[in-house]
Amino acid sequence: MSVRFPLLLLGLLAGCGRDLEAEYREALGTPKALALPSFPESNPPTREKRELGRRLFYDQRLSGNQTQSCASCHEQRLAFTDGKPTSTGSTGHVLTRNSQGLQNAAYNSTLTWANNGLITLEAQLMVPIRGDRPVELGVNDGNEGEVIARFESDAEYAAQFRAAFPASPSGVTIDKVVFALATFCRSLVGADSPYDRFVAGDTSAISDAAKRGADLFNGEKFECFHCHGGVNLGISYRDARTTAETATYPFFNNGLYNVGGDGGYPARDQGLYELTLHPDDRGRFRPQSLRNVALTAPYMHDGSIETLEGVVRHYAAGGRNVESGPNAGDGRLNPLKSGLVRPFAATEQEIADVLAFLETLTDTTFVENPAFSAPP
Numbered sequence: 001m002s003v004r005f006p007l008l009l010l011g012l013l014a015g016c017g018r019d020l021e022a023e024y025r026e027a028l029g030t031p032k033a034l035a036l037p038s039f040p041e042s043n044p045p046t047r048e049k050r051e052l053g054r055r056l057f058y059d060q061r062l063s064g065n066q067t068q069s070c071a072s073c074h075e076q077r078l079a080f081t082d083g084k085p086t087s088t089g090s091t092g093h094v095l096t097r098n099s100q101g102l103q104n105a106a107y108n109s110t111l112t113w114a115n116n117g118l119i120t121l122e123a124q125l126m127v128p129i130r131g132d133r134p135v136e137l138g139v140n141d142g143n144e145g146e147v148i149a150r151f152e153s154d155a156e157y158a159a160q161f162r163a164a165f166p167a168s169p170s171g172v173t174i175d176k177v178v179f180a181l182a183t184f185c186r187s188l189v190g191a192d193s194p195y196d197r198f199v200a201g202d203t204s205a206i207s208d209a210a211k212r213g214a215d216l217f218n219g220e221k222f223e224c225f226h227c228h229g230g231v232n233l234g235i236s237y238r239d240a241r242t243t244a245e246t247a248t249y250p251f252f253n254n255g256l257y258n259v260g261g262d263g264g265y266p267a268r269d270q271g272l273y274e275l276t277l278h279p280d281d282r283g284r285f286r287p288q289s290l291r292n293v294a295l296t297a298p299y300m301h302d303g304s305i306e307t308l309e310g311v312v313r314h315y316a317a318g319g320r321n322v323e324s325g326p327n328a329g330d331g332r333l334n335p336l337k338s339g340l341v342r343p344f345a346a347t348e349q350e351i352a353d354v355l356a357f358l359e360t361l362t363d364t365t366f367v368e369n370p371a372f373s374a375p376p
Contacts (some may be wrong), residue, residue, distance in 0.1 A: 021240075028183070029371060031074055033191045033200075034231065034240035037106035040120055043179045045186060048164040051375070053184025055160070056177060058374040061150045062129070063090040064138035070128070070181065073099045076372055079292035079363075080188065085303025087356025093134035096269040098303040100202045103291045103366055106186040107231075109238040109247045114271040114285045116249055121182035129178070135361070139174070148172050188364035191231070197314075198360070206360045216350055222315070224354075226340050227252060227287040232287035233361065253283035255319025255337040256300055258329035263336035266327050269302060293363050310340030310359055312351050
């Protein structure tokens with residue numbers, strides 16, 4: 001599937017007096033403070049697709065056994081996470097990874113914790129819908145027809161699908177479900193935290209402690225900004241104007257484990273290595289956006305650090321020492337650990353200040369936005 005932004009189409013229609021970027025922004029509700037997200041040429045955003053995707057996102061009929069929806073693991077009040085170390089699928093399968101927040105997910109250059117091949121929301125959405133290791137929503141070859149029939153037989157849904165895909169005569173299909181969900185997910189954007197207002201010039205938007213914390217976060221002692229910089233506070237970034245040459249695809253080992261002392265991670269999840277089978281990729285995961293990070297506990301790819309303070313102390317220590325059990329090993333000595341994860345002496349005041357800064361990334365406008373909630 002092509003991931004190029006339709007610049008050619010923009011050029012062709014510019015002569016017709018159409019402002020496509022403005023149309024796409026309106027369709028997605030993208031605020032002026034943010035760039036237009038990228039999207040495949042095959043799935044340009046429309047308001048009709050967005051509203052259809054919003055309804056599907058909250059509908060349990062999308063799961064094979066009608067027990068879960070996308071929202072089951074992505075709750076708006078928690079910045080579209082679920083508050084659990086790892087989620088559980090519709091059939092009871094326990095996932096190995098922590099549910100990621102969806103705020104500004106449209107700007108990630110890769111999707112999920114450790115997959116360098118999933119670069120569009122359309123491709124990623126097939127994983128929770130049809131994946132079988134583990135099962136999430138549990139749609140498969142045996143029940144796909146039944147799932148589709150649930151929406152085909154619903155007159156309101158059938159009308160919404162026709163409105164969202166007016167040029168297609170095929171009715172409801174899984175591809176259309178995915179395209180609508182992807183469009184809704186691209187609309188889940190926001191940049192109205194106290195820190196955003198501070199950056200925009202409101203010096204009273206955050207406390208003095210948070211200002212000191214911001215300086216530490218962006219300084220060479222804590223070095224947080226190397227993996228959590230830019231408008232999305234995460235260096236995995238792409239928007240509609242990003243070229244293939246400038247898109248970033250970062251994955252890092254942060255010293256969370258060191259099983260066996262040779263850089264190993266728990267067998268249940270070894271990060272990027274599970275795709276590449278390259279030994280140096282053991283424990284490499286994508287840094288997350290820190291927007292609304294105070295709402296998305298627990299932390300790390302496996303939810304193994306319960307608090308935000310625990311995360312800050314993890315990095316100050318230069319990794320984690322697991323002293324006993326099957327995953328025992330000193331992550332501080334992990335030979336595959338990123339060179340950016342180095343121990344440093346942090347005072348209690350400095351840690352408190354960084355935590356105060358991270359709290360200012362909470363965007364209540366986003367988590368309370370009725371456009372993102374379940375439709376009536």
